[in-house]
Amino acid sequence: MPAPNTTVRRSLLVTSATLLSLSVTAPAALAAPTPSTSPTATPPARMSTVGGARLGMPGTQVNLAPGVPVLPKDLTARSWIVSDAESGEVLAAHNAHWRLPPASTLKMLFADTVLPRFPRSAEHKVAASDLKGVGVGSSVVGIKEGATYSVHDLWLGVFLRSGNDAVHVLSQMNGGVEQTVQDMQDHAEELQALDTNVVSPDGYDAPGQVSSAYDLTLFARSGLQKKDFRDYCSTVSATFGSAEIRNTNRLLSGDTDVPVYQGIAGVKNGNTTHAGATFTGVAERNGKVLLVTVMNPEKHEHNEVYKETAKLFDWGFQAVGKVNAVGELVPPKSASSTAPQPGPSTSAAQDPGQAAGTGGPGSKPVASATAASGSGGVGIALAVAGGLLVLLGGGAFLVNRRWPLPDLMRRRARP
Secondary structure, eight states: OOOOOOEEEEEEEOOOOOOOOOOOHHHHHHHOOOOOOOOSSSOSSSSTTTGGGGSSSSEEOOOTTOOOOOOTTTOOEEEEEEETTTOOOEEEEEEETOOOGGGGGHHHHHHHHHGSOOTTTEEEEOGGGGGTTTTTOOOOOOOOOEEEEEEHHHHHHHHHHOOOOHHHHHHHHOHHHHHHHHHHHHHHHTOOOOBBBOOOTTTOOOTTOOOOOOHHHHHHHHHHHHHHHHHHHHHEEEEEEEEEOOOOOHHHHBBBBOOOOTTTTEEEEEEEETTEEEEEEEEETTTTTEEOOOOHHHHHHHHHHHHHHHHHHHHHHHTTSOOSSSEEEOHHHHHHSSSEEEOSGGGGGOOOBBBSTSSSOOOOOOOOOOSSOSSSOOOOOOOOSSSSOOOOOOOOOOOSOOOOOOEEOOOOOOO
């Protein structure tokens, strides 16, 4: 089934990147002893050190120096992380490896795992069993038993409306919920996302289901290497059935108290009783692409997770190129096993004594985002910034220090 003509999409194209060596440390040396899968009221004294020793410390980790802007003072999230999406450098973090309920941000792992397995045009007639197990009070896109949907439409339901019903239908197509959970767990381990324990594919609250700001960022970074993932997570609005659906990512679609963030291009939000509000976003300015993940702000104002994310993006764009990293986003196991061995890691060389506020709350040139799409389903004109997409065949991950990430396209105003 072709894409709906009224789909409004901010397409993302991939530019070239120079292959550089990966900074890799053996996963066994990086991982802390396996913690409990139940979240705690305060961050553990010892957390995973995947990505660097500083990231396993509780509290805020940042290297302040002349010319480096001070972090925002009014951050209330239990955990957050700011990283360079291409180089993988972690610019600053707060309880980065704290294992917390992820809510629907876990759908990034679901999509990164399952999305490549079915062509967009494939169709599926929904049986009653496909919708079994959708949690009470779940966010849904409105899947109807007996109706036939394209895989394309189901993914629009996952990304735009965070539809747990669409997740369950795709999971049944993938061999069932249990199989999909196992596939997601296996993929998380491949990505070295060792804080993550998957219980439900949709992120719905379940005993023992946890992830971390660090792991969610790994999921986003991996997913953004896939064109379909980029297309769906950057779609502002689309037709689903006979209705228009709009992306619930408020930095992408805007709200009364949250403007569209300049350069935003996705990726996924979540909100449940136990997780609170969670969000991972990717944005570009002046040729720099950053990833920010925020988990469970203690301040319960409307759209607080987006407000704190925007502040961290603002800080990151001012700090990138000036601040020394406190850690790194590690590559997948399959990439690191074949990569050339590097010198000492930047993060390992950091002095823990340089951490500021410990314990407190705390590509290439591309176009920015401005407004929505034109009427009548007219496609957005695309322009490639240049270069080649370097692939490793067979769906393998890119083995390079700077992962290519997509150009962002301007959102054209409605007439």
